[in-house]
Amino acid sequence: MEQRYPHIFEPLTIGDMTLKNRIVMCPMGSNFGKLSGEMSFEHIEYYAQRARGGVGLIIMENASVDSPTGSNGTTQLRLDHDGFIPRLHKLCETVHLAEGRIAVQINHAGASASFSRTGVQPVSASDVPTKDGGDIPRPLEVKEIHEIARRYGEAAKRAVIAGFDAVEIHGGHSYLISQFLSPLTNHRTDEFGGSAENRARFLALVAREVREQVGPRFPVLCRISADEFLPGGNTLDDCLEYLRFVEEYIDVFDVSAALNASMHKQLDSPFFPDGWRSYMARAVKERYGKPCISVGNYRDPEVAERVLAQGDADLIGIGRGLIADPNWVRKVWYGREGEIRKCISCNIGCAGNRISSNIPIRCTVNPDVVGGDAYLQRRVNKPCNVVVIGGGTAGLEAACTAAEVGCSVFLLEEKEELGGLSTVIAKIPEKRRLADFPHYLVQRAAKLKNLYVFTGTKATADALATFHPDIIVNATGSKPLLPPIAGLHEFIDLPGGAVKSIQGMIDSLDEYPDDAAGKRVVVIGGGAVGLDVVEFFANRGADCTIVDMLPLIGNGLDPVSKVAFGTMMRENDVEQLVNTALMEVRADSFVVKTEEGERELPFDYGFVCLGMKAFKPVLEDLEQIYADNSVKIINIGDSSRARRIIEGTEEGRNVLMALEKRGFL
Template sequence: MKNKYANLLSPITINGMTLRNRTVMPPIGSNLATVSAEVSEEMIKYYELRAKGGTGLIIVENACVDFPMGTNGTKQCRIDDNQYVPGLYTLVERLHAYGAKVSIQLNHAGASAYAARLNGEQPISASNIPSKKGGTIPRPLTVDEMKAIAKKYGESAARAQLAGFDSVEIHGGHSYLLSQFLSPLFNDRKDEFGGSAENRARFPKMVIDEVRAAVGPRFPIAIRISADDMIQGGNTLEDSLELMEYLQEKVDFINVSIAQNDTLYLQHDKMSLPEGWRSYMAKAIRDKFDKPVITSGNFRTPEVCEEVIAKGDADLVAMGRGLIAEPYWANKVANGEEHLLRRCISCNIGCADHRLAKSQPIRCTVNPDLLFEDAYKDKQVKKSINVAVIGGGTAGLEAACTAAEVGCNVTLFEEKDRLGGLSWMIGTIPAKKKIHYFVEYLENRAKELSNLNIKLNTRATKELLDEVKPDIIINATGSKPLLPPISGLKENVDKEGGKVKSTFGFIENIDAFDKEDCKGKKIVVVGGGAVGLDVVEFFAEKGADVSDIEMLPVIGKDLDTNTKLDAYHMMKENNVKQLTETALQTVNESSFTVKNSDGSIEEINFDYGFVCLGMRAEISDLPMAEAYAEEKDVKLLNIGDSFRARRIINGTEEGRNILKTLEVMGAFR
């Protein structure tokens, strides 16, 4: 594998710091620090696993250099006082033991500060412009305040040295304080810190100067930038190339990111974006300044990473979400185990939405254990235990694989001719194809297990269960479209040759829709949830005239932050008509009758109409399983969407929880 990925797996030295390979874990907030902002054991284990997995450089999540005005999260770590050095030292020590180099990101949130910590004070920024639409209005910093903050960056960098870090990164992007000076989106100052590129770069340059003075010449410093704000009126790549002329001299390498708060769906690389899609920006920075650069952008597979480095677009590849999903990414690539890579599907649920919208600790849709990974495999059952799994979707597969990996004899029944369930079906939508990564990983994982017997095209029956003699039955039969008793729906939906389709009807005909010229065709979608918006996006981007009908006052109410921002942008760009507070009354062959918010009745014609009102648990097999379990006195678990229709992350977690059931049963040695 070293020859196949000679560039990706080769070392690189940056100002005396030698990395074992070109993989980087960039700084991603985890909400794993203590309430008092110190490093926790949980946080150490989280990073330690990525070091153990072979990552070259780990950049620890952004640390606050000026509390409380600079804080940006509920449980963000701090580096603004020496009391935080011992915990950070222990963190670095544990990561160094596995051969990783360790950096930490220094940050001041500015206008993006976490309001609950400001004790009623107004946040600070370059100007009085919020860092996102609807955000708190900040006050402009004085020159003396800027000088004081720059010194705090320097003092924090010195603490990072004391704690044993190999490098520091200064955050100059993503709508935080330095970005608020660099970007004309936020900076309309009339003094020497606003206006021209040189002026807008003046305060960030002060920060870099203070950091360099604090750490000396032989300590690597990186700066992370939003190379393109991806918003009209913001910095373009060309603007950033000019700004970097004033910032690059005293930094050793550059972490090239993109976007601001209002383009978060690009900063976090929405699912539909290809791997390495923004590497051209890193190449432009690298070519102009001849300094090592880090690139990022939905990297998942080693072939793409190798190509980007080999052709000189970047020197290092950052995989934040990729390493959350697969901490052993580098080692698996080096050891020829690419088929067992648990690739991130770019859903942004547990990693982004948990932290940004819900103040929850970091989690992952495809990885149910971010701290211990495969440690559960060290526990093996002490006697023969038979497990029957009904349903081969992602929840059922996770349960089946986990049970087999600890020594259970597992039989999985799937009535269809392939595994993956709803996840596989949703993954056939072009914008959602990365969901197939998870199904493919589970299938490959299952193939490694001789004690896991998968029976496709087989519906579980009492007789088949008798053959298995299960000690545990897991019902994981998933979900199906919710089709309420609306007049005309049953008669018209998914009828052969008909114009009205359910969610499944859309997916089953997606190849035909993809080939069809949809430009100008009238498409009406009922339902403004995740699946409804998938249908909206599919047709809107094919040039159709799309309307979305939603009973609630807003479309996408329960979507994660990333997807919601992307959906609103997509609908605006494609002129999608949003008919909110509108209720479906009748389904006709080529029209929907709806009741508008004012009580009026309207008929809306279409070329195709889609009823996407969510999903409901598919439990047709559950009564049989319940009766069998009661008769035989065996344990029955109902997991995933067959318990309640939700997200993939819930089913993955519940599938792994078979370990808890086995533990309670006293099954382990």
């Protein structure tokens, strides 16, 4: 496939480093490190998987140059002491054995650190937090600034000793260097504040120290937020101005974007198209003539090839896409693009786990981020029939996994279409990327000769018995929660009516105008589904109101989605009614109870999105029939409890545990 994607698979030499292709794994925190700041062996295997998958260059997640002050997490990797070199050397050896190249990103978190995780007050250019509710940092003294710059250089020297092929300075994303660069967080009046040259002075000190420590031929990269996408923040033009003060020290610019308050344009929301930020890399490349990395929702190899071919960038950075599928590059090389398990940009298991919960990353579409496809080496030791009820994402993952280890698998889906709720939600234009996951699962299932799929088939106990099951997987999903509220059941989803559930809304998509200006939309339920509905109509100009019983809208969302939905509601003047309960549904209005009393909310389109509830129509019968435990029954995904896709995917893969317990593996 080299001829189909000649630019992706063209080697590139930078200093003493030669890359076999133009795909770069972006640096992303994982929380796989140890509390000490040392790498774990699990961590090493995580990167080794991506190296074996063919990535040209791995840029390892950021390592602190000055802990604990510069640390942004409880398991933050460290490069501020020689004691961390041996394990990092093991990482480099492992990646090199897989014919990969690896860089380490060095960083100081500054005000993005927090007292709760480090035990010390954060430091920064000024006393400005980098996010709402963040700790107020202490402004650094000039002598401290020079000391920290020196520590960057020392960390870079350790990277060389450890065996890394390059080092990247993190100058973006609301970390310390970014806090000096951005006028939003740098209010200094000394030589490190004010003009672009002064604000870039700290980065210039760091870059010079790093260059002096690593020598002229060792590649030095610098990640930047080329556009901060915030009022009063640096624009792309501002970035092009301040980079002239550091470009002599840098070999490659890693052109990213955004700060904490615009995070949805850094860890891109799903509605952004592949490669939408490539114009930024092109601008930097044209101004300074340096190789540039373009990042931004790259999933499709054809887009990556086009961006490289038209000269927007020299390298393509893929982050979450390589969490989802470590073998992205290998699959493209061998012409197996249809088998790529594409990231759906949900930001739940990666950003949500790491930023919100401070736990190791996971992935909605990849149920084993570290172990990968190791399970494929296992085989059943005797015949085993597995029947899966329900062809949503959880059921498909269970069916494919069981078939891949040698079971005879029979999947029954009552609808004519596989994919479940994911396929339904993906019909909303802003959520279309969600369809990539069920599409991948359907393609995976189609290749398995021992997996038999029956669509348009209702599962009954008698029907299941004909397959002589050893294990039954119930994955019948969920349905909208419709509590006994006055008028709700009478008016919802009536033909031609204005009150819809999420299913009714999606079934009526073609009926809603592209220009909804002047239309009044009221959504009951401030969770992810309700916000999806608001987003759809607000982006089309409607006057929207969202209602929830809780004190805030979007409770439980990942941090990227919170920022994205918050920005959307602010920019579209969406009315948010919290601590507000639905009391009555009428044909063209909702009656709600607020803290001030009852209120009627008239609408042109009204939606009730109060969540989902488990749907398991045959499970109880099956449990009674097989009460003697002759057949193992497992209930997974939303039919166990309505949750997110990620839990269903994990439970689908866990069919392996049921096989083990029954002695089939």
